[in-house]
Amino acid sequence: MTAFILVAGAHTGGWIWQEVADRLRRSGAEAYPVTLTGMGEGRAAGPDTDLETHIRDLLRLIDQVDAAEVVLVGHCYGIHPVLGAADRRPERIARIVHLDAGMPQNGDQALTLVPDQAVRDRLLHEVHAAEGAEGADAAEEGWRIPPPSHEEWQRWGSVAGLPPSVLARLAENAVPQPVGTLTQPLRLSGAVSELPATGVLCVANGSSIASVEGLVRLGDPRLQVLTDPRVTFFELDTGHWPMLSCPDEVTEVLLRAAAGEGHRVSATVTEQPSHLLPFLLDVPERHPERVGRVDLYLPDDLPEAQAPCPAVVFVHGGPVHPDVRPTPRDWPAFVGYGRYVAAMGAVGVTLDHRLHDLADYGRAAEDVAEAVDLVRADPRVDEDRVALWYFSAGGLLSADWLAAPPPWLRCVAATYPILAPMPNWGLVESRFRPAASIRSAGRLPIVLTRVELERAEIAVTVEEFLAAAKECDADVEVIDVPQGHHGFETIDRTEQASHAVERAVRSVLGHLRG
Structure with a gap:
């Protein structure tokens, strides 16, 4: 039995995975859509809620799951707590799936990876305001960043494939994000780098297997890890929220990733680049x-x-x-x-x-x-x-x-x-x-x-x-x-x-x- 732990990006919770989770369960797998602390119903957040809080959320769930194989799936911001938790429980994790997510390293802050500079600048302003808040302000809203407006979501990533009604639901269900989750650096011991991984690239959001292979062939030493035979890739012809725009395809890709399938980038160059x-x-x-x-x-x-x-x-x-x-x-x-x-x-x-x-x-x-x-x-x-x-x-x-x-x-x-x-x-x-x-x-x-x-x-x-x-x-x-x-x-x-x-x-x- 394979258990998929599904971790959403900023301002969203487990609800965003519901269609994918239902399909995974019908296939015979276990599925656990996660709502992290402060991101919806469940444990209430406070001014001290940070990335470490979300990592502990995942550790508790990992320790409760009985399945022989646990696949951690991180979307967007979600890859930060996913990597943090996997680094502490590597023996429990069969594979990590980066669903249109980056490759954050030890010391990285999630805030620096927000796609749009104008949004990032606004968030930085709000973070500084929150850090300077005292007394009642800090106790109330100073420690949280409000979600994007309906019109702003497309600046967080491509909304290609989302019908207007689904985009409206995304905006309506979004919640404020605790500042500390975006500003606390990710701390990794290196254990997570030994785990199998799969990248699911969303073409409409600017990623593709061809672009990855092109960068690897240029000889960037930072990307040689992608030639490890345990690393596989899939691509989806959609935008940044594939669990909403194409849940059937996401479900299929996750099942195939868990089975070790996917495109592999060659580690050997048989001819001149x-x-x-x-x-x-x-x-x-x-x-x-x-x-x-x-x-x-x-x-x-x-x-x-x-x-x-x-x-x-x-x-x-x-x-x-x-x-x-x-x-x-x-x-x-x-x-x-x-x-x-x-x-x-x-x-x-x-x-x-x-x-x-x-x-x-x-x-x-x-x-x-x-x-x-x-x-x-x-x-x-x-x-x-x-x-x-x-x-x-x-x-x-x-x-x-x-x-x-x-x-x-x-x-x-x-x-x-x-x-x-x-x-x-x-x-x-x-x-x-x-x-x-x-x-x-x-x-x-x-x-x-x-x-x-x-x-x-x-x-x-x-x-x-x-x-x-x-x-x-x-x-x-x-x-x-x-x-x-x-x-x-x-x-x-x-x-x-x-x-x-x-x-x-x-x-x-x-x-x-x-």
């Missing part, structure tokens, strides 16, 4: 000039007396762990673009910016701005003719330039870009949203290369951007790559892919020379 495969075009070899984190690919035989050349600055995506080698500016695609542009008579510029984590977009933006200043100050570069070209998650870095384009910026290009933060990218500053910044871009030319086989969670950000561009009559040229994949320049060695690169480069250089 896709981002290190050769560039699809045969371009003349040339070595760059390296200045700090910036490489300059210069046109052939550039005499000092010749008029300065325009420049194209290529901005990679990420996050890329700082220990990954080679670094992005030495990846074949960026080397290829730099050489190709130089062969066409412009200066190709690549750089390594410090987007090592989702919280690093501000620092990466500073690195890009510093690189642009360096390039424009070079006497071989025409400081009034510069284009910025963004790739993948680097696309968010275009927001500042679109919001207030300087006169020397003649073109912005974006290739298989992410143009709005994913719903679950809680650490990204709100300013990095090109889909909003486009309304201030005026008639700045934008060249967007779109791949037909883009990941669904990325494609929706491109469509949001294009819809906003249409509304404000922005100057956007879309270049489609039939049957193209994310990172097509080293994956899809097709005639259509080659033509797409050639057309995009010609278009960008045309705007620089026009």
Whole structure:
């Protein structure tokens, strides 16, 4: 017999699991939807209610369950008490399921993982107010954070798949969250890291198996744990509350996870990672000039007396762990673009910016701005003719330039870009949203290369951007790559892919020379 202990996210309780619990029981399993202290009917909370309180709630339940196998399921905030309890009872736990939940580590606070920055800032304000409350205020409401309003729930995660009536029920049943549950750091001994685990990824909330595998292949050492054969993955085509939007599918996934099923990320790479495969075009070899984190690919035989050349600055995506080698500016695609542009008579510029984590977009933006200043100050570069070209998650870095384009910026290009933060990218500053910044871009030319086989969670950000561009009559040229994949320049060695690169480069250089 398998027992599933179901732990909900912030502001919700066991009621949110009812449909899934009923289905699990009909399948022959035991199911225990948990309402943690202060999150509904049951033990009343107080100013001292914190994460440790919720961990003790789960420990009591784990100790009462007689089933041979206990599977702990944590959704959103719920993964914090789940991991805390499993770390203290590892011998009782058969598997941990992260249901659209992160991978918090020892010392992490749940508050820092709230998806929307504006919501997080408001919560921080309320937390500080609660911490400063005294006397009657502290004894009454100062220690609790009110739940989101009906309109705010979509800022806590994608509400895709929720009918209006269900979303209304979510808002109506939500309760205040004790401050200490979000601010007390999670403490782990390391025992929990030895347990089997399953990640259930919700595509509409910004996660997918393809994105996980892509990050693992980049060589981030923090993600190597995901290649453990005891770690499996499933994905659901829905938003952040799958137990409400698709309870049948969630039930099936939980039963399969308990049986050890699911997709496994390979621990061995039998061939060269896709981002290190050769560039699809045969371009003349040339070595760059390296200045700090910036490489300059210069046109052939550039005499000092010749008029300065325009420049194209290529901005990679990420996050890329700082220990990954080679670094992005030495990846074949960026080397290829730099050489190709130089062969066409412009200066190709690549750089390594410090987007090592989702919280690093501000620092990466500073690195890009510093690189642009360096390039424009070079006497071989025409400081009034510069284009910025963004790739993948680097696309968010275009927001500042679109919001207030300087006169020397003649073109912005974006290739298989992410143009709005994913719903679950809680650490990204709100300013990095090109889909909003486009309304201030005026008639700045934008060249967007779109791949037909883009990941669904990325494609929706491109469509949001294009819809906003249409509304404000922005100057956007879309270049489609039939049957193209994310990172097509080293994956899809097709005639259509080659033509797409050639057309995009010609278009960008045309705007620089026009």
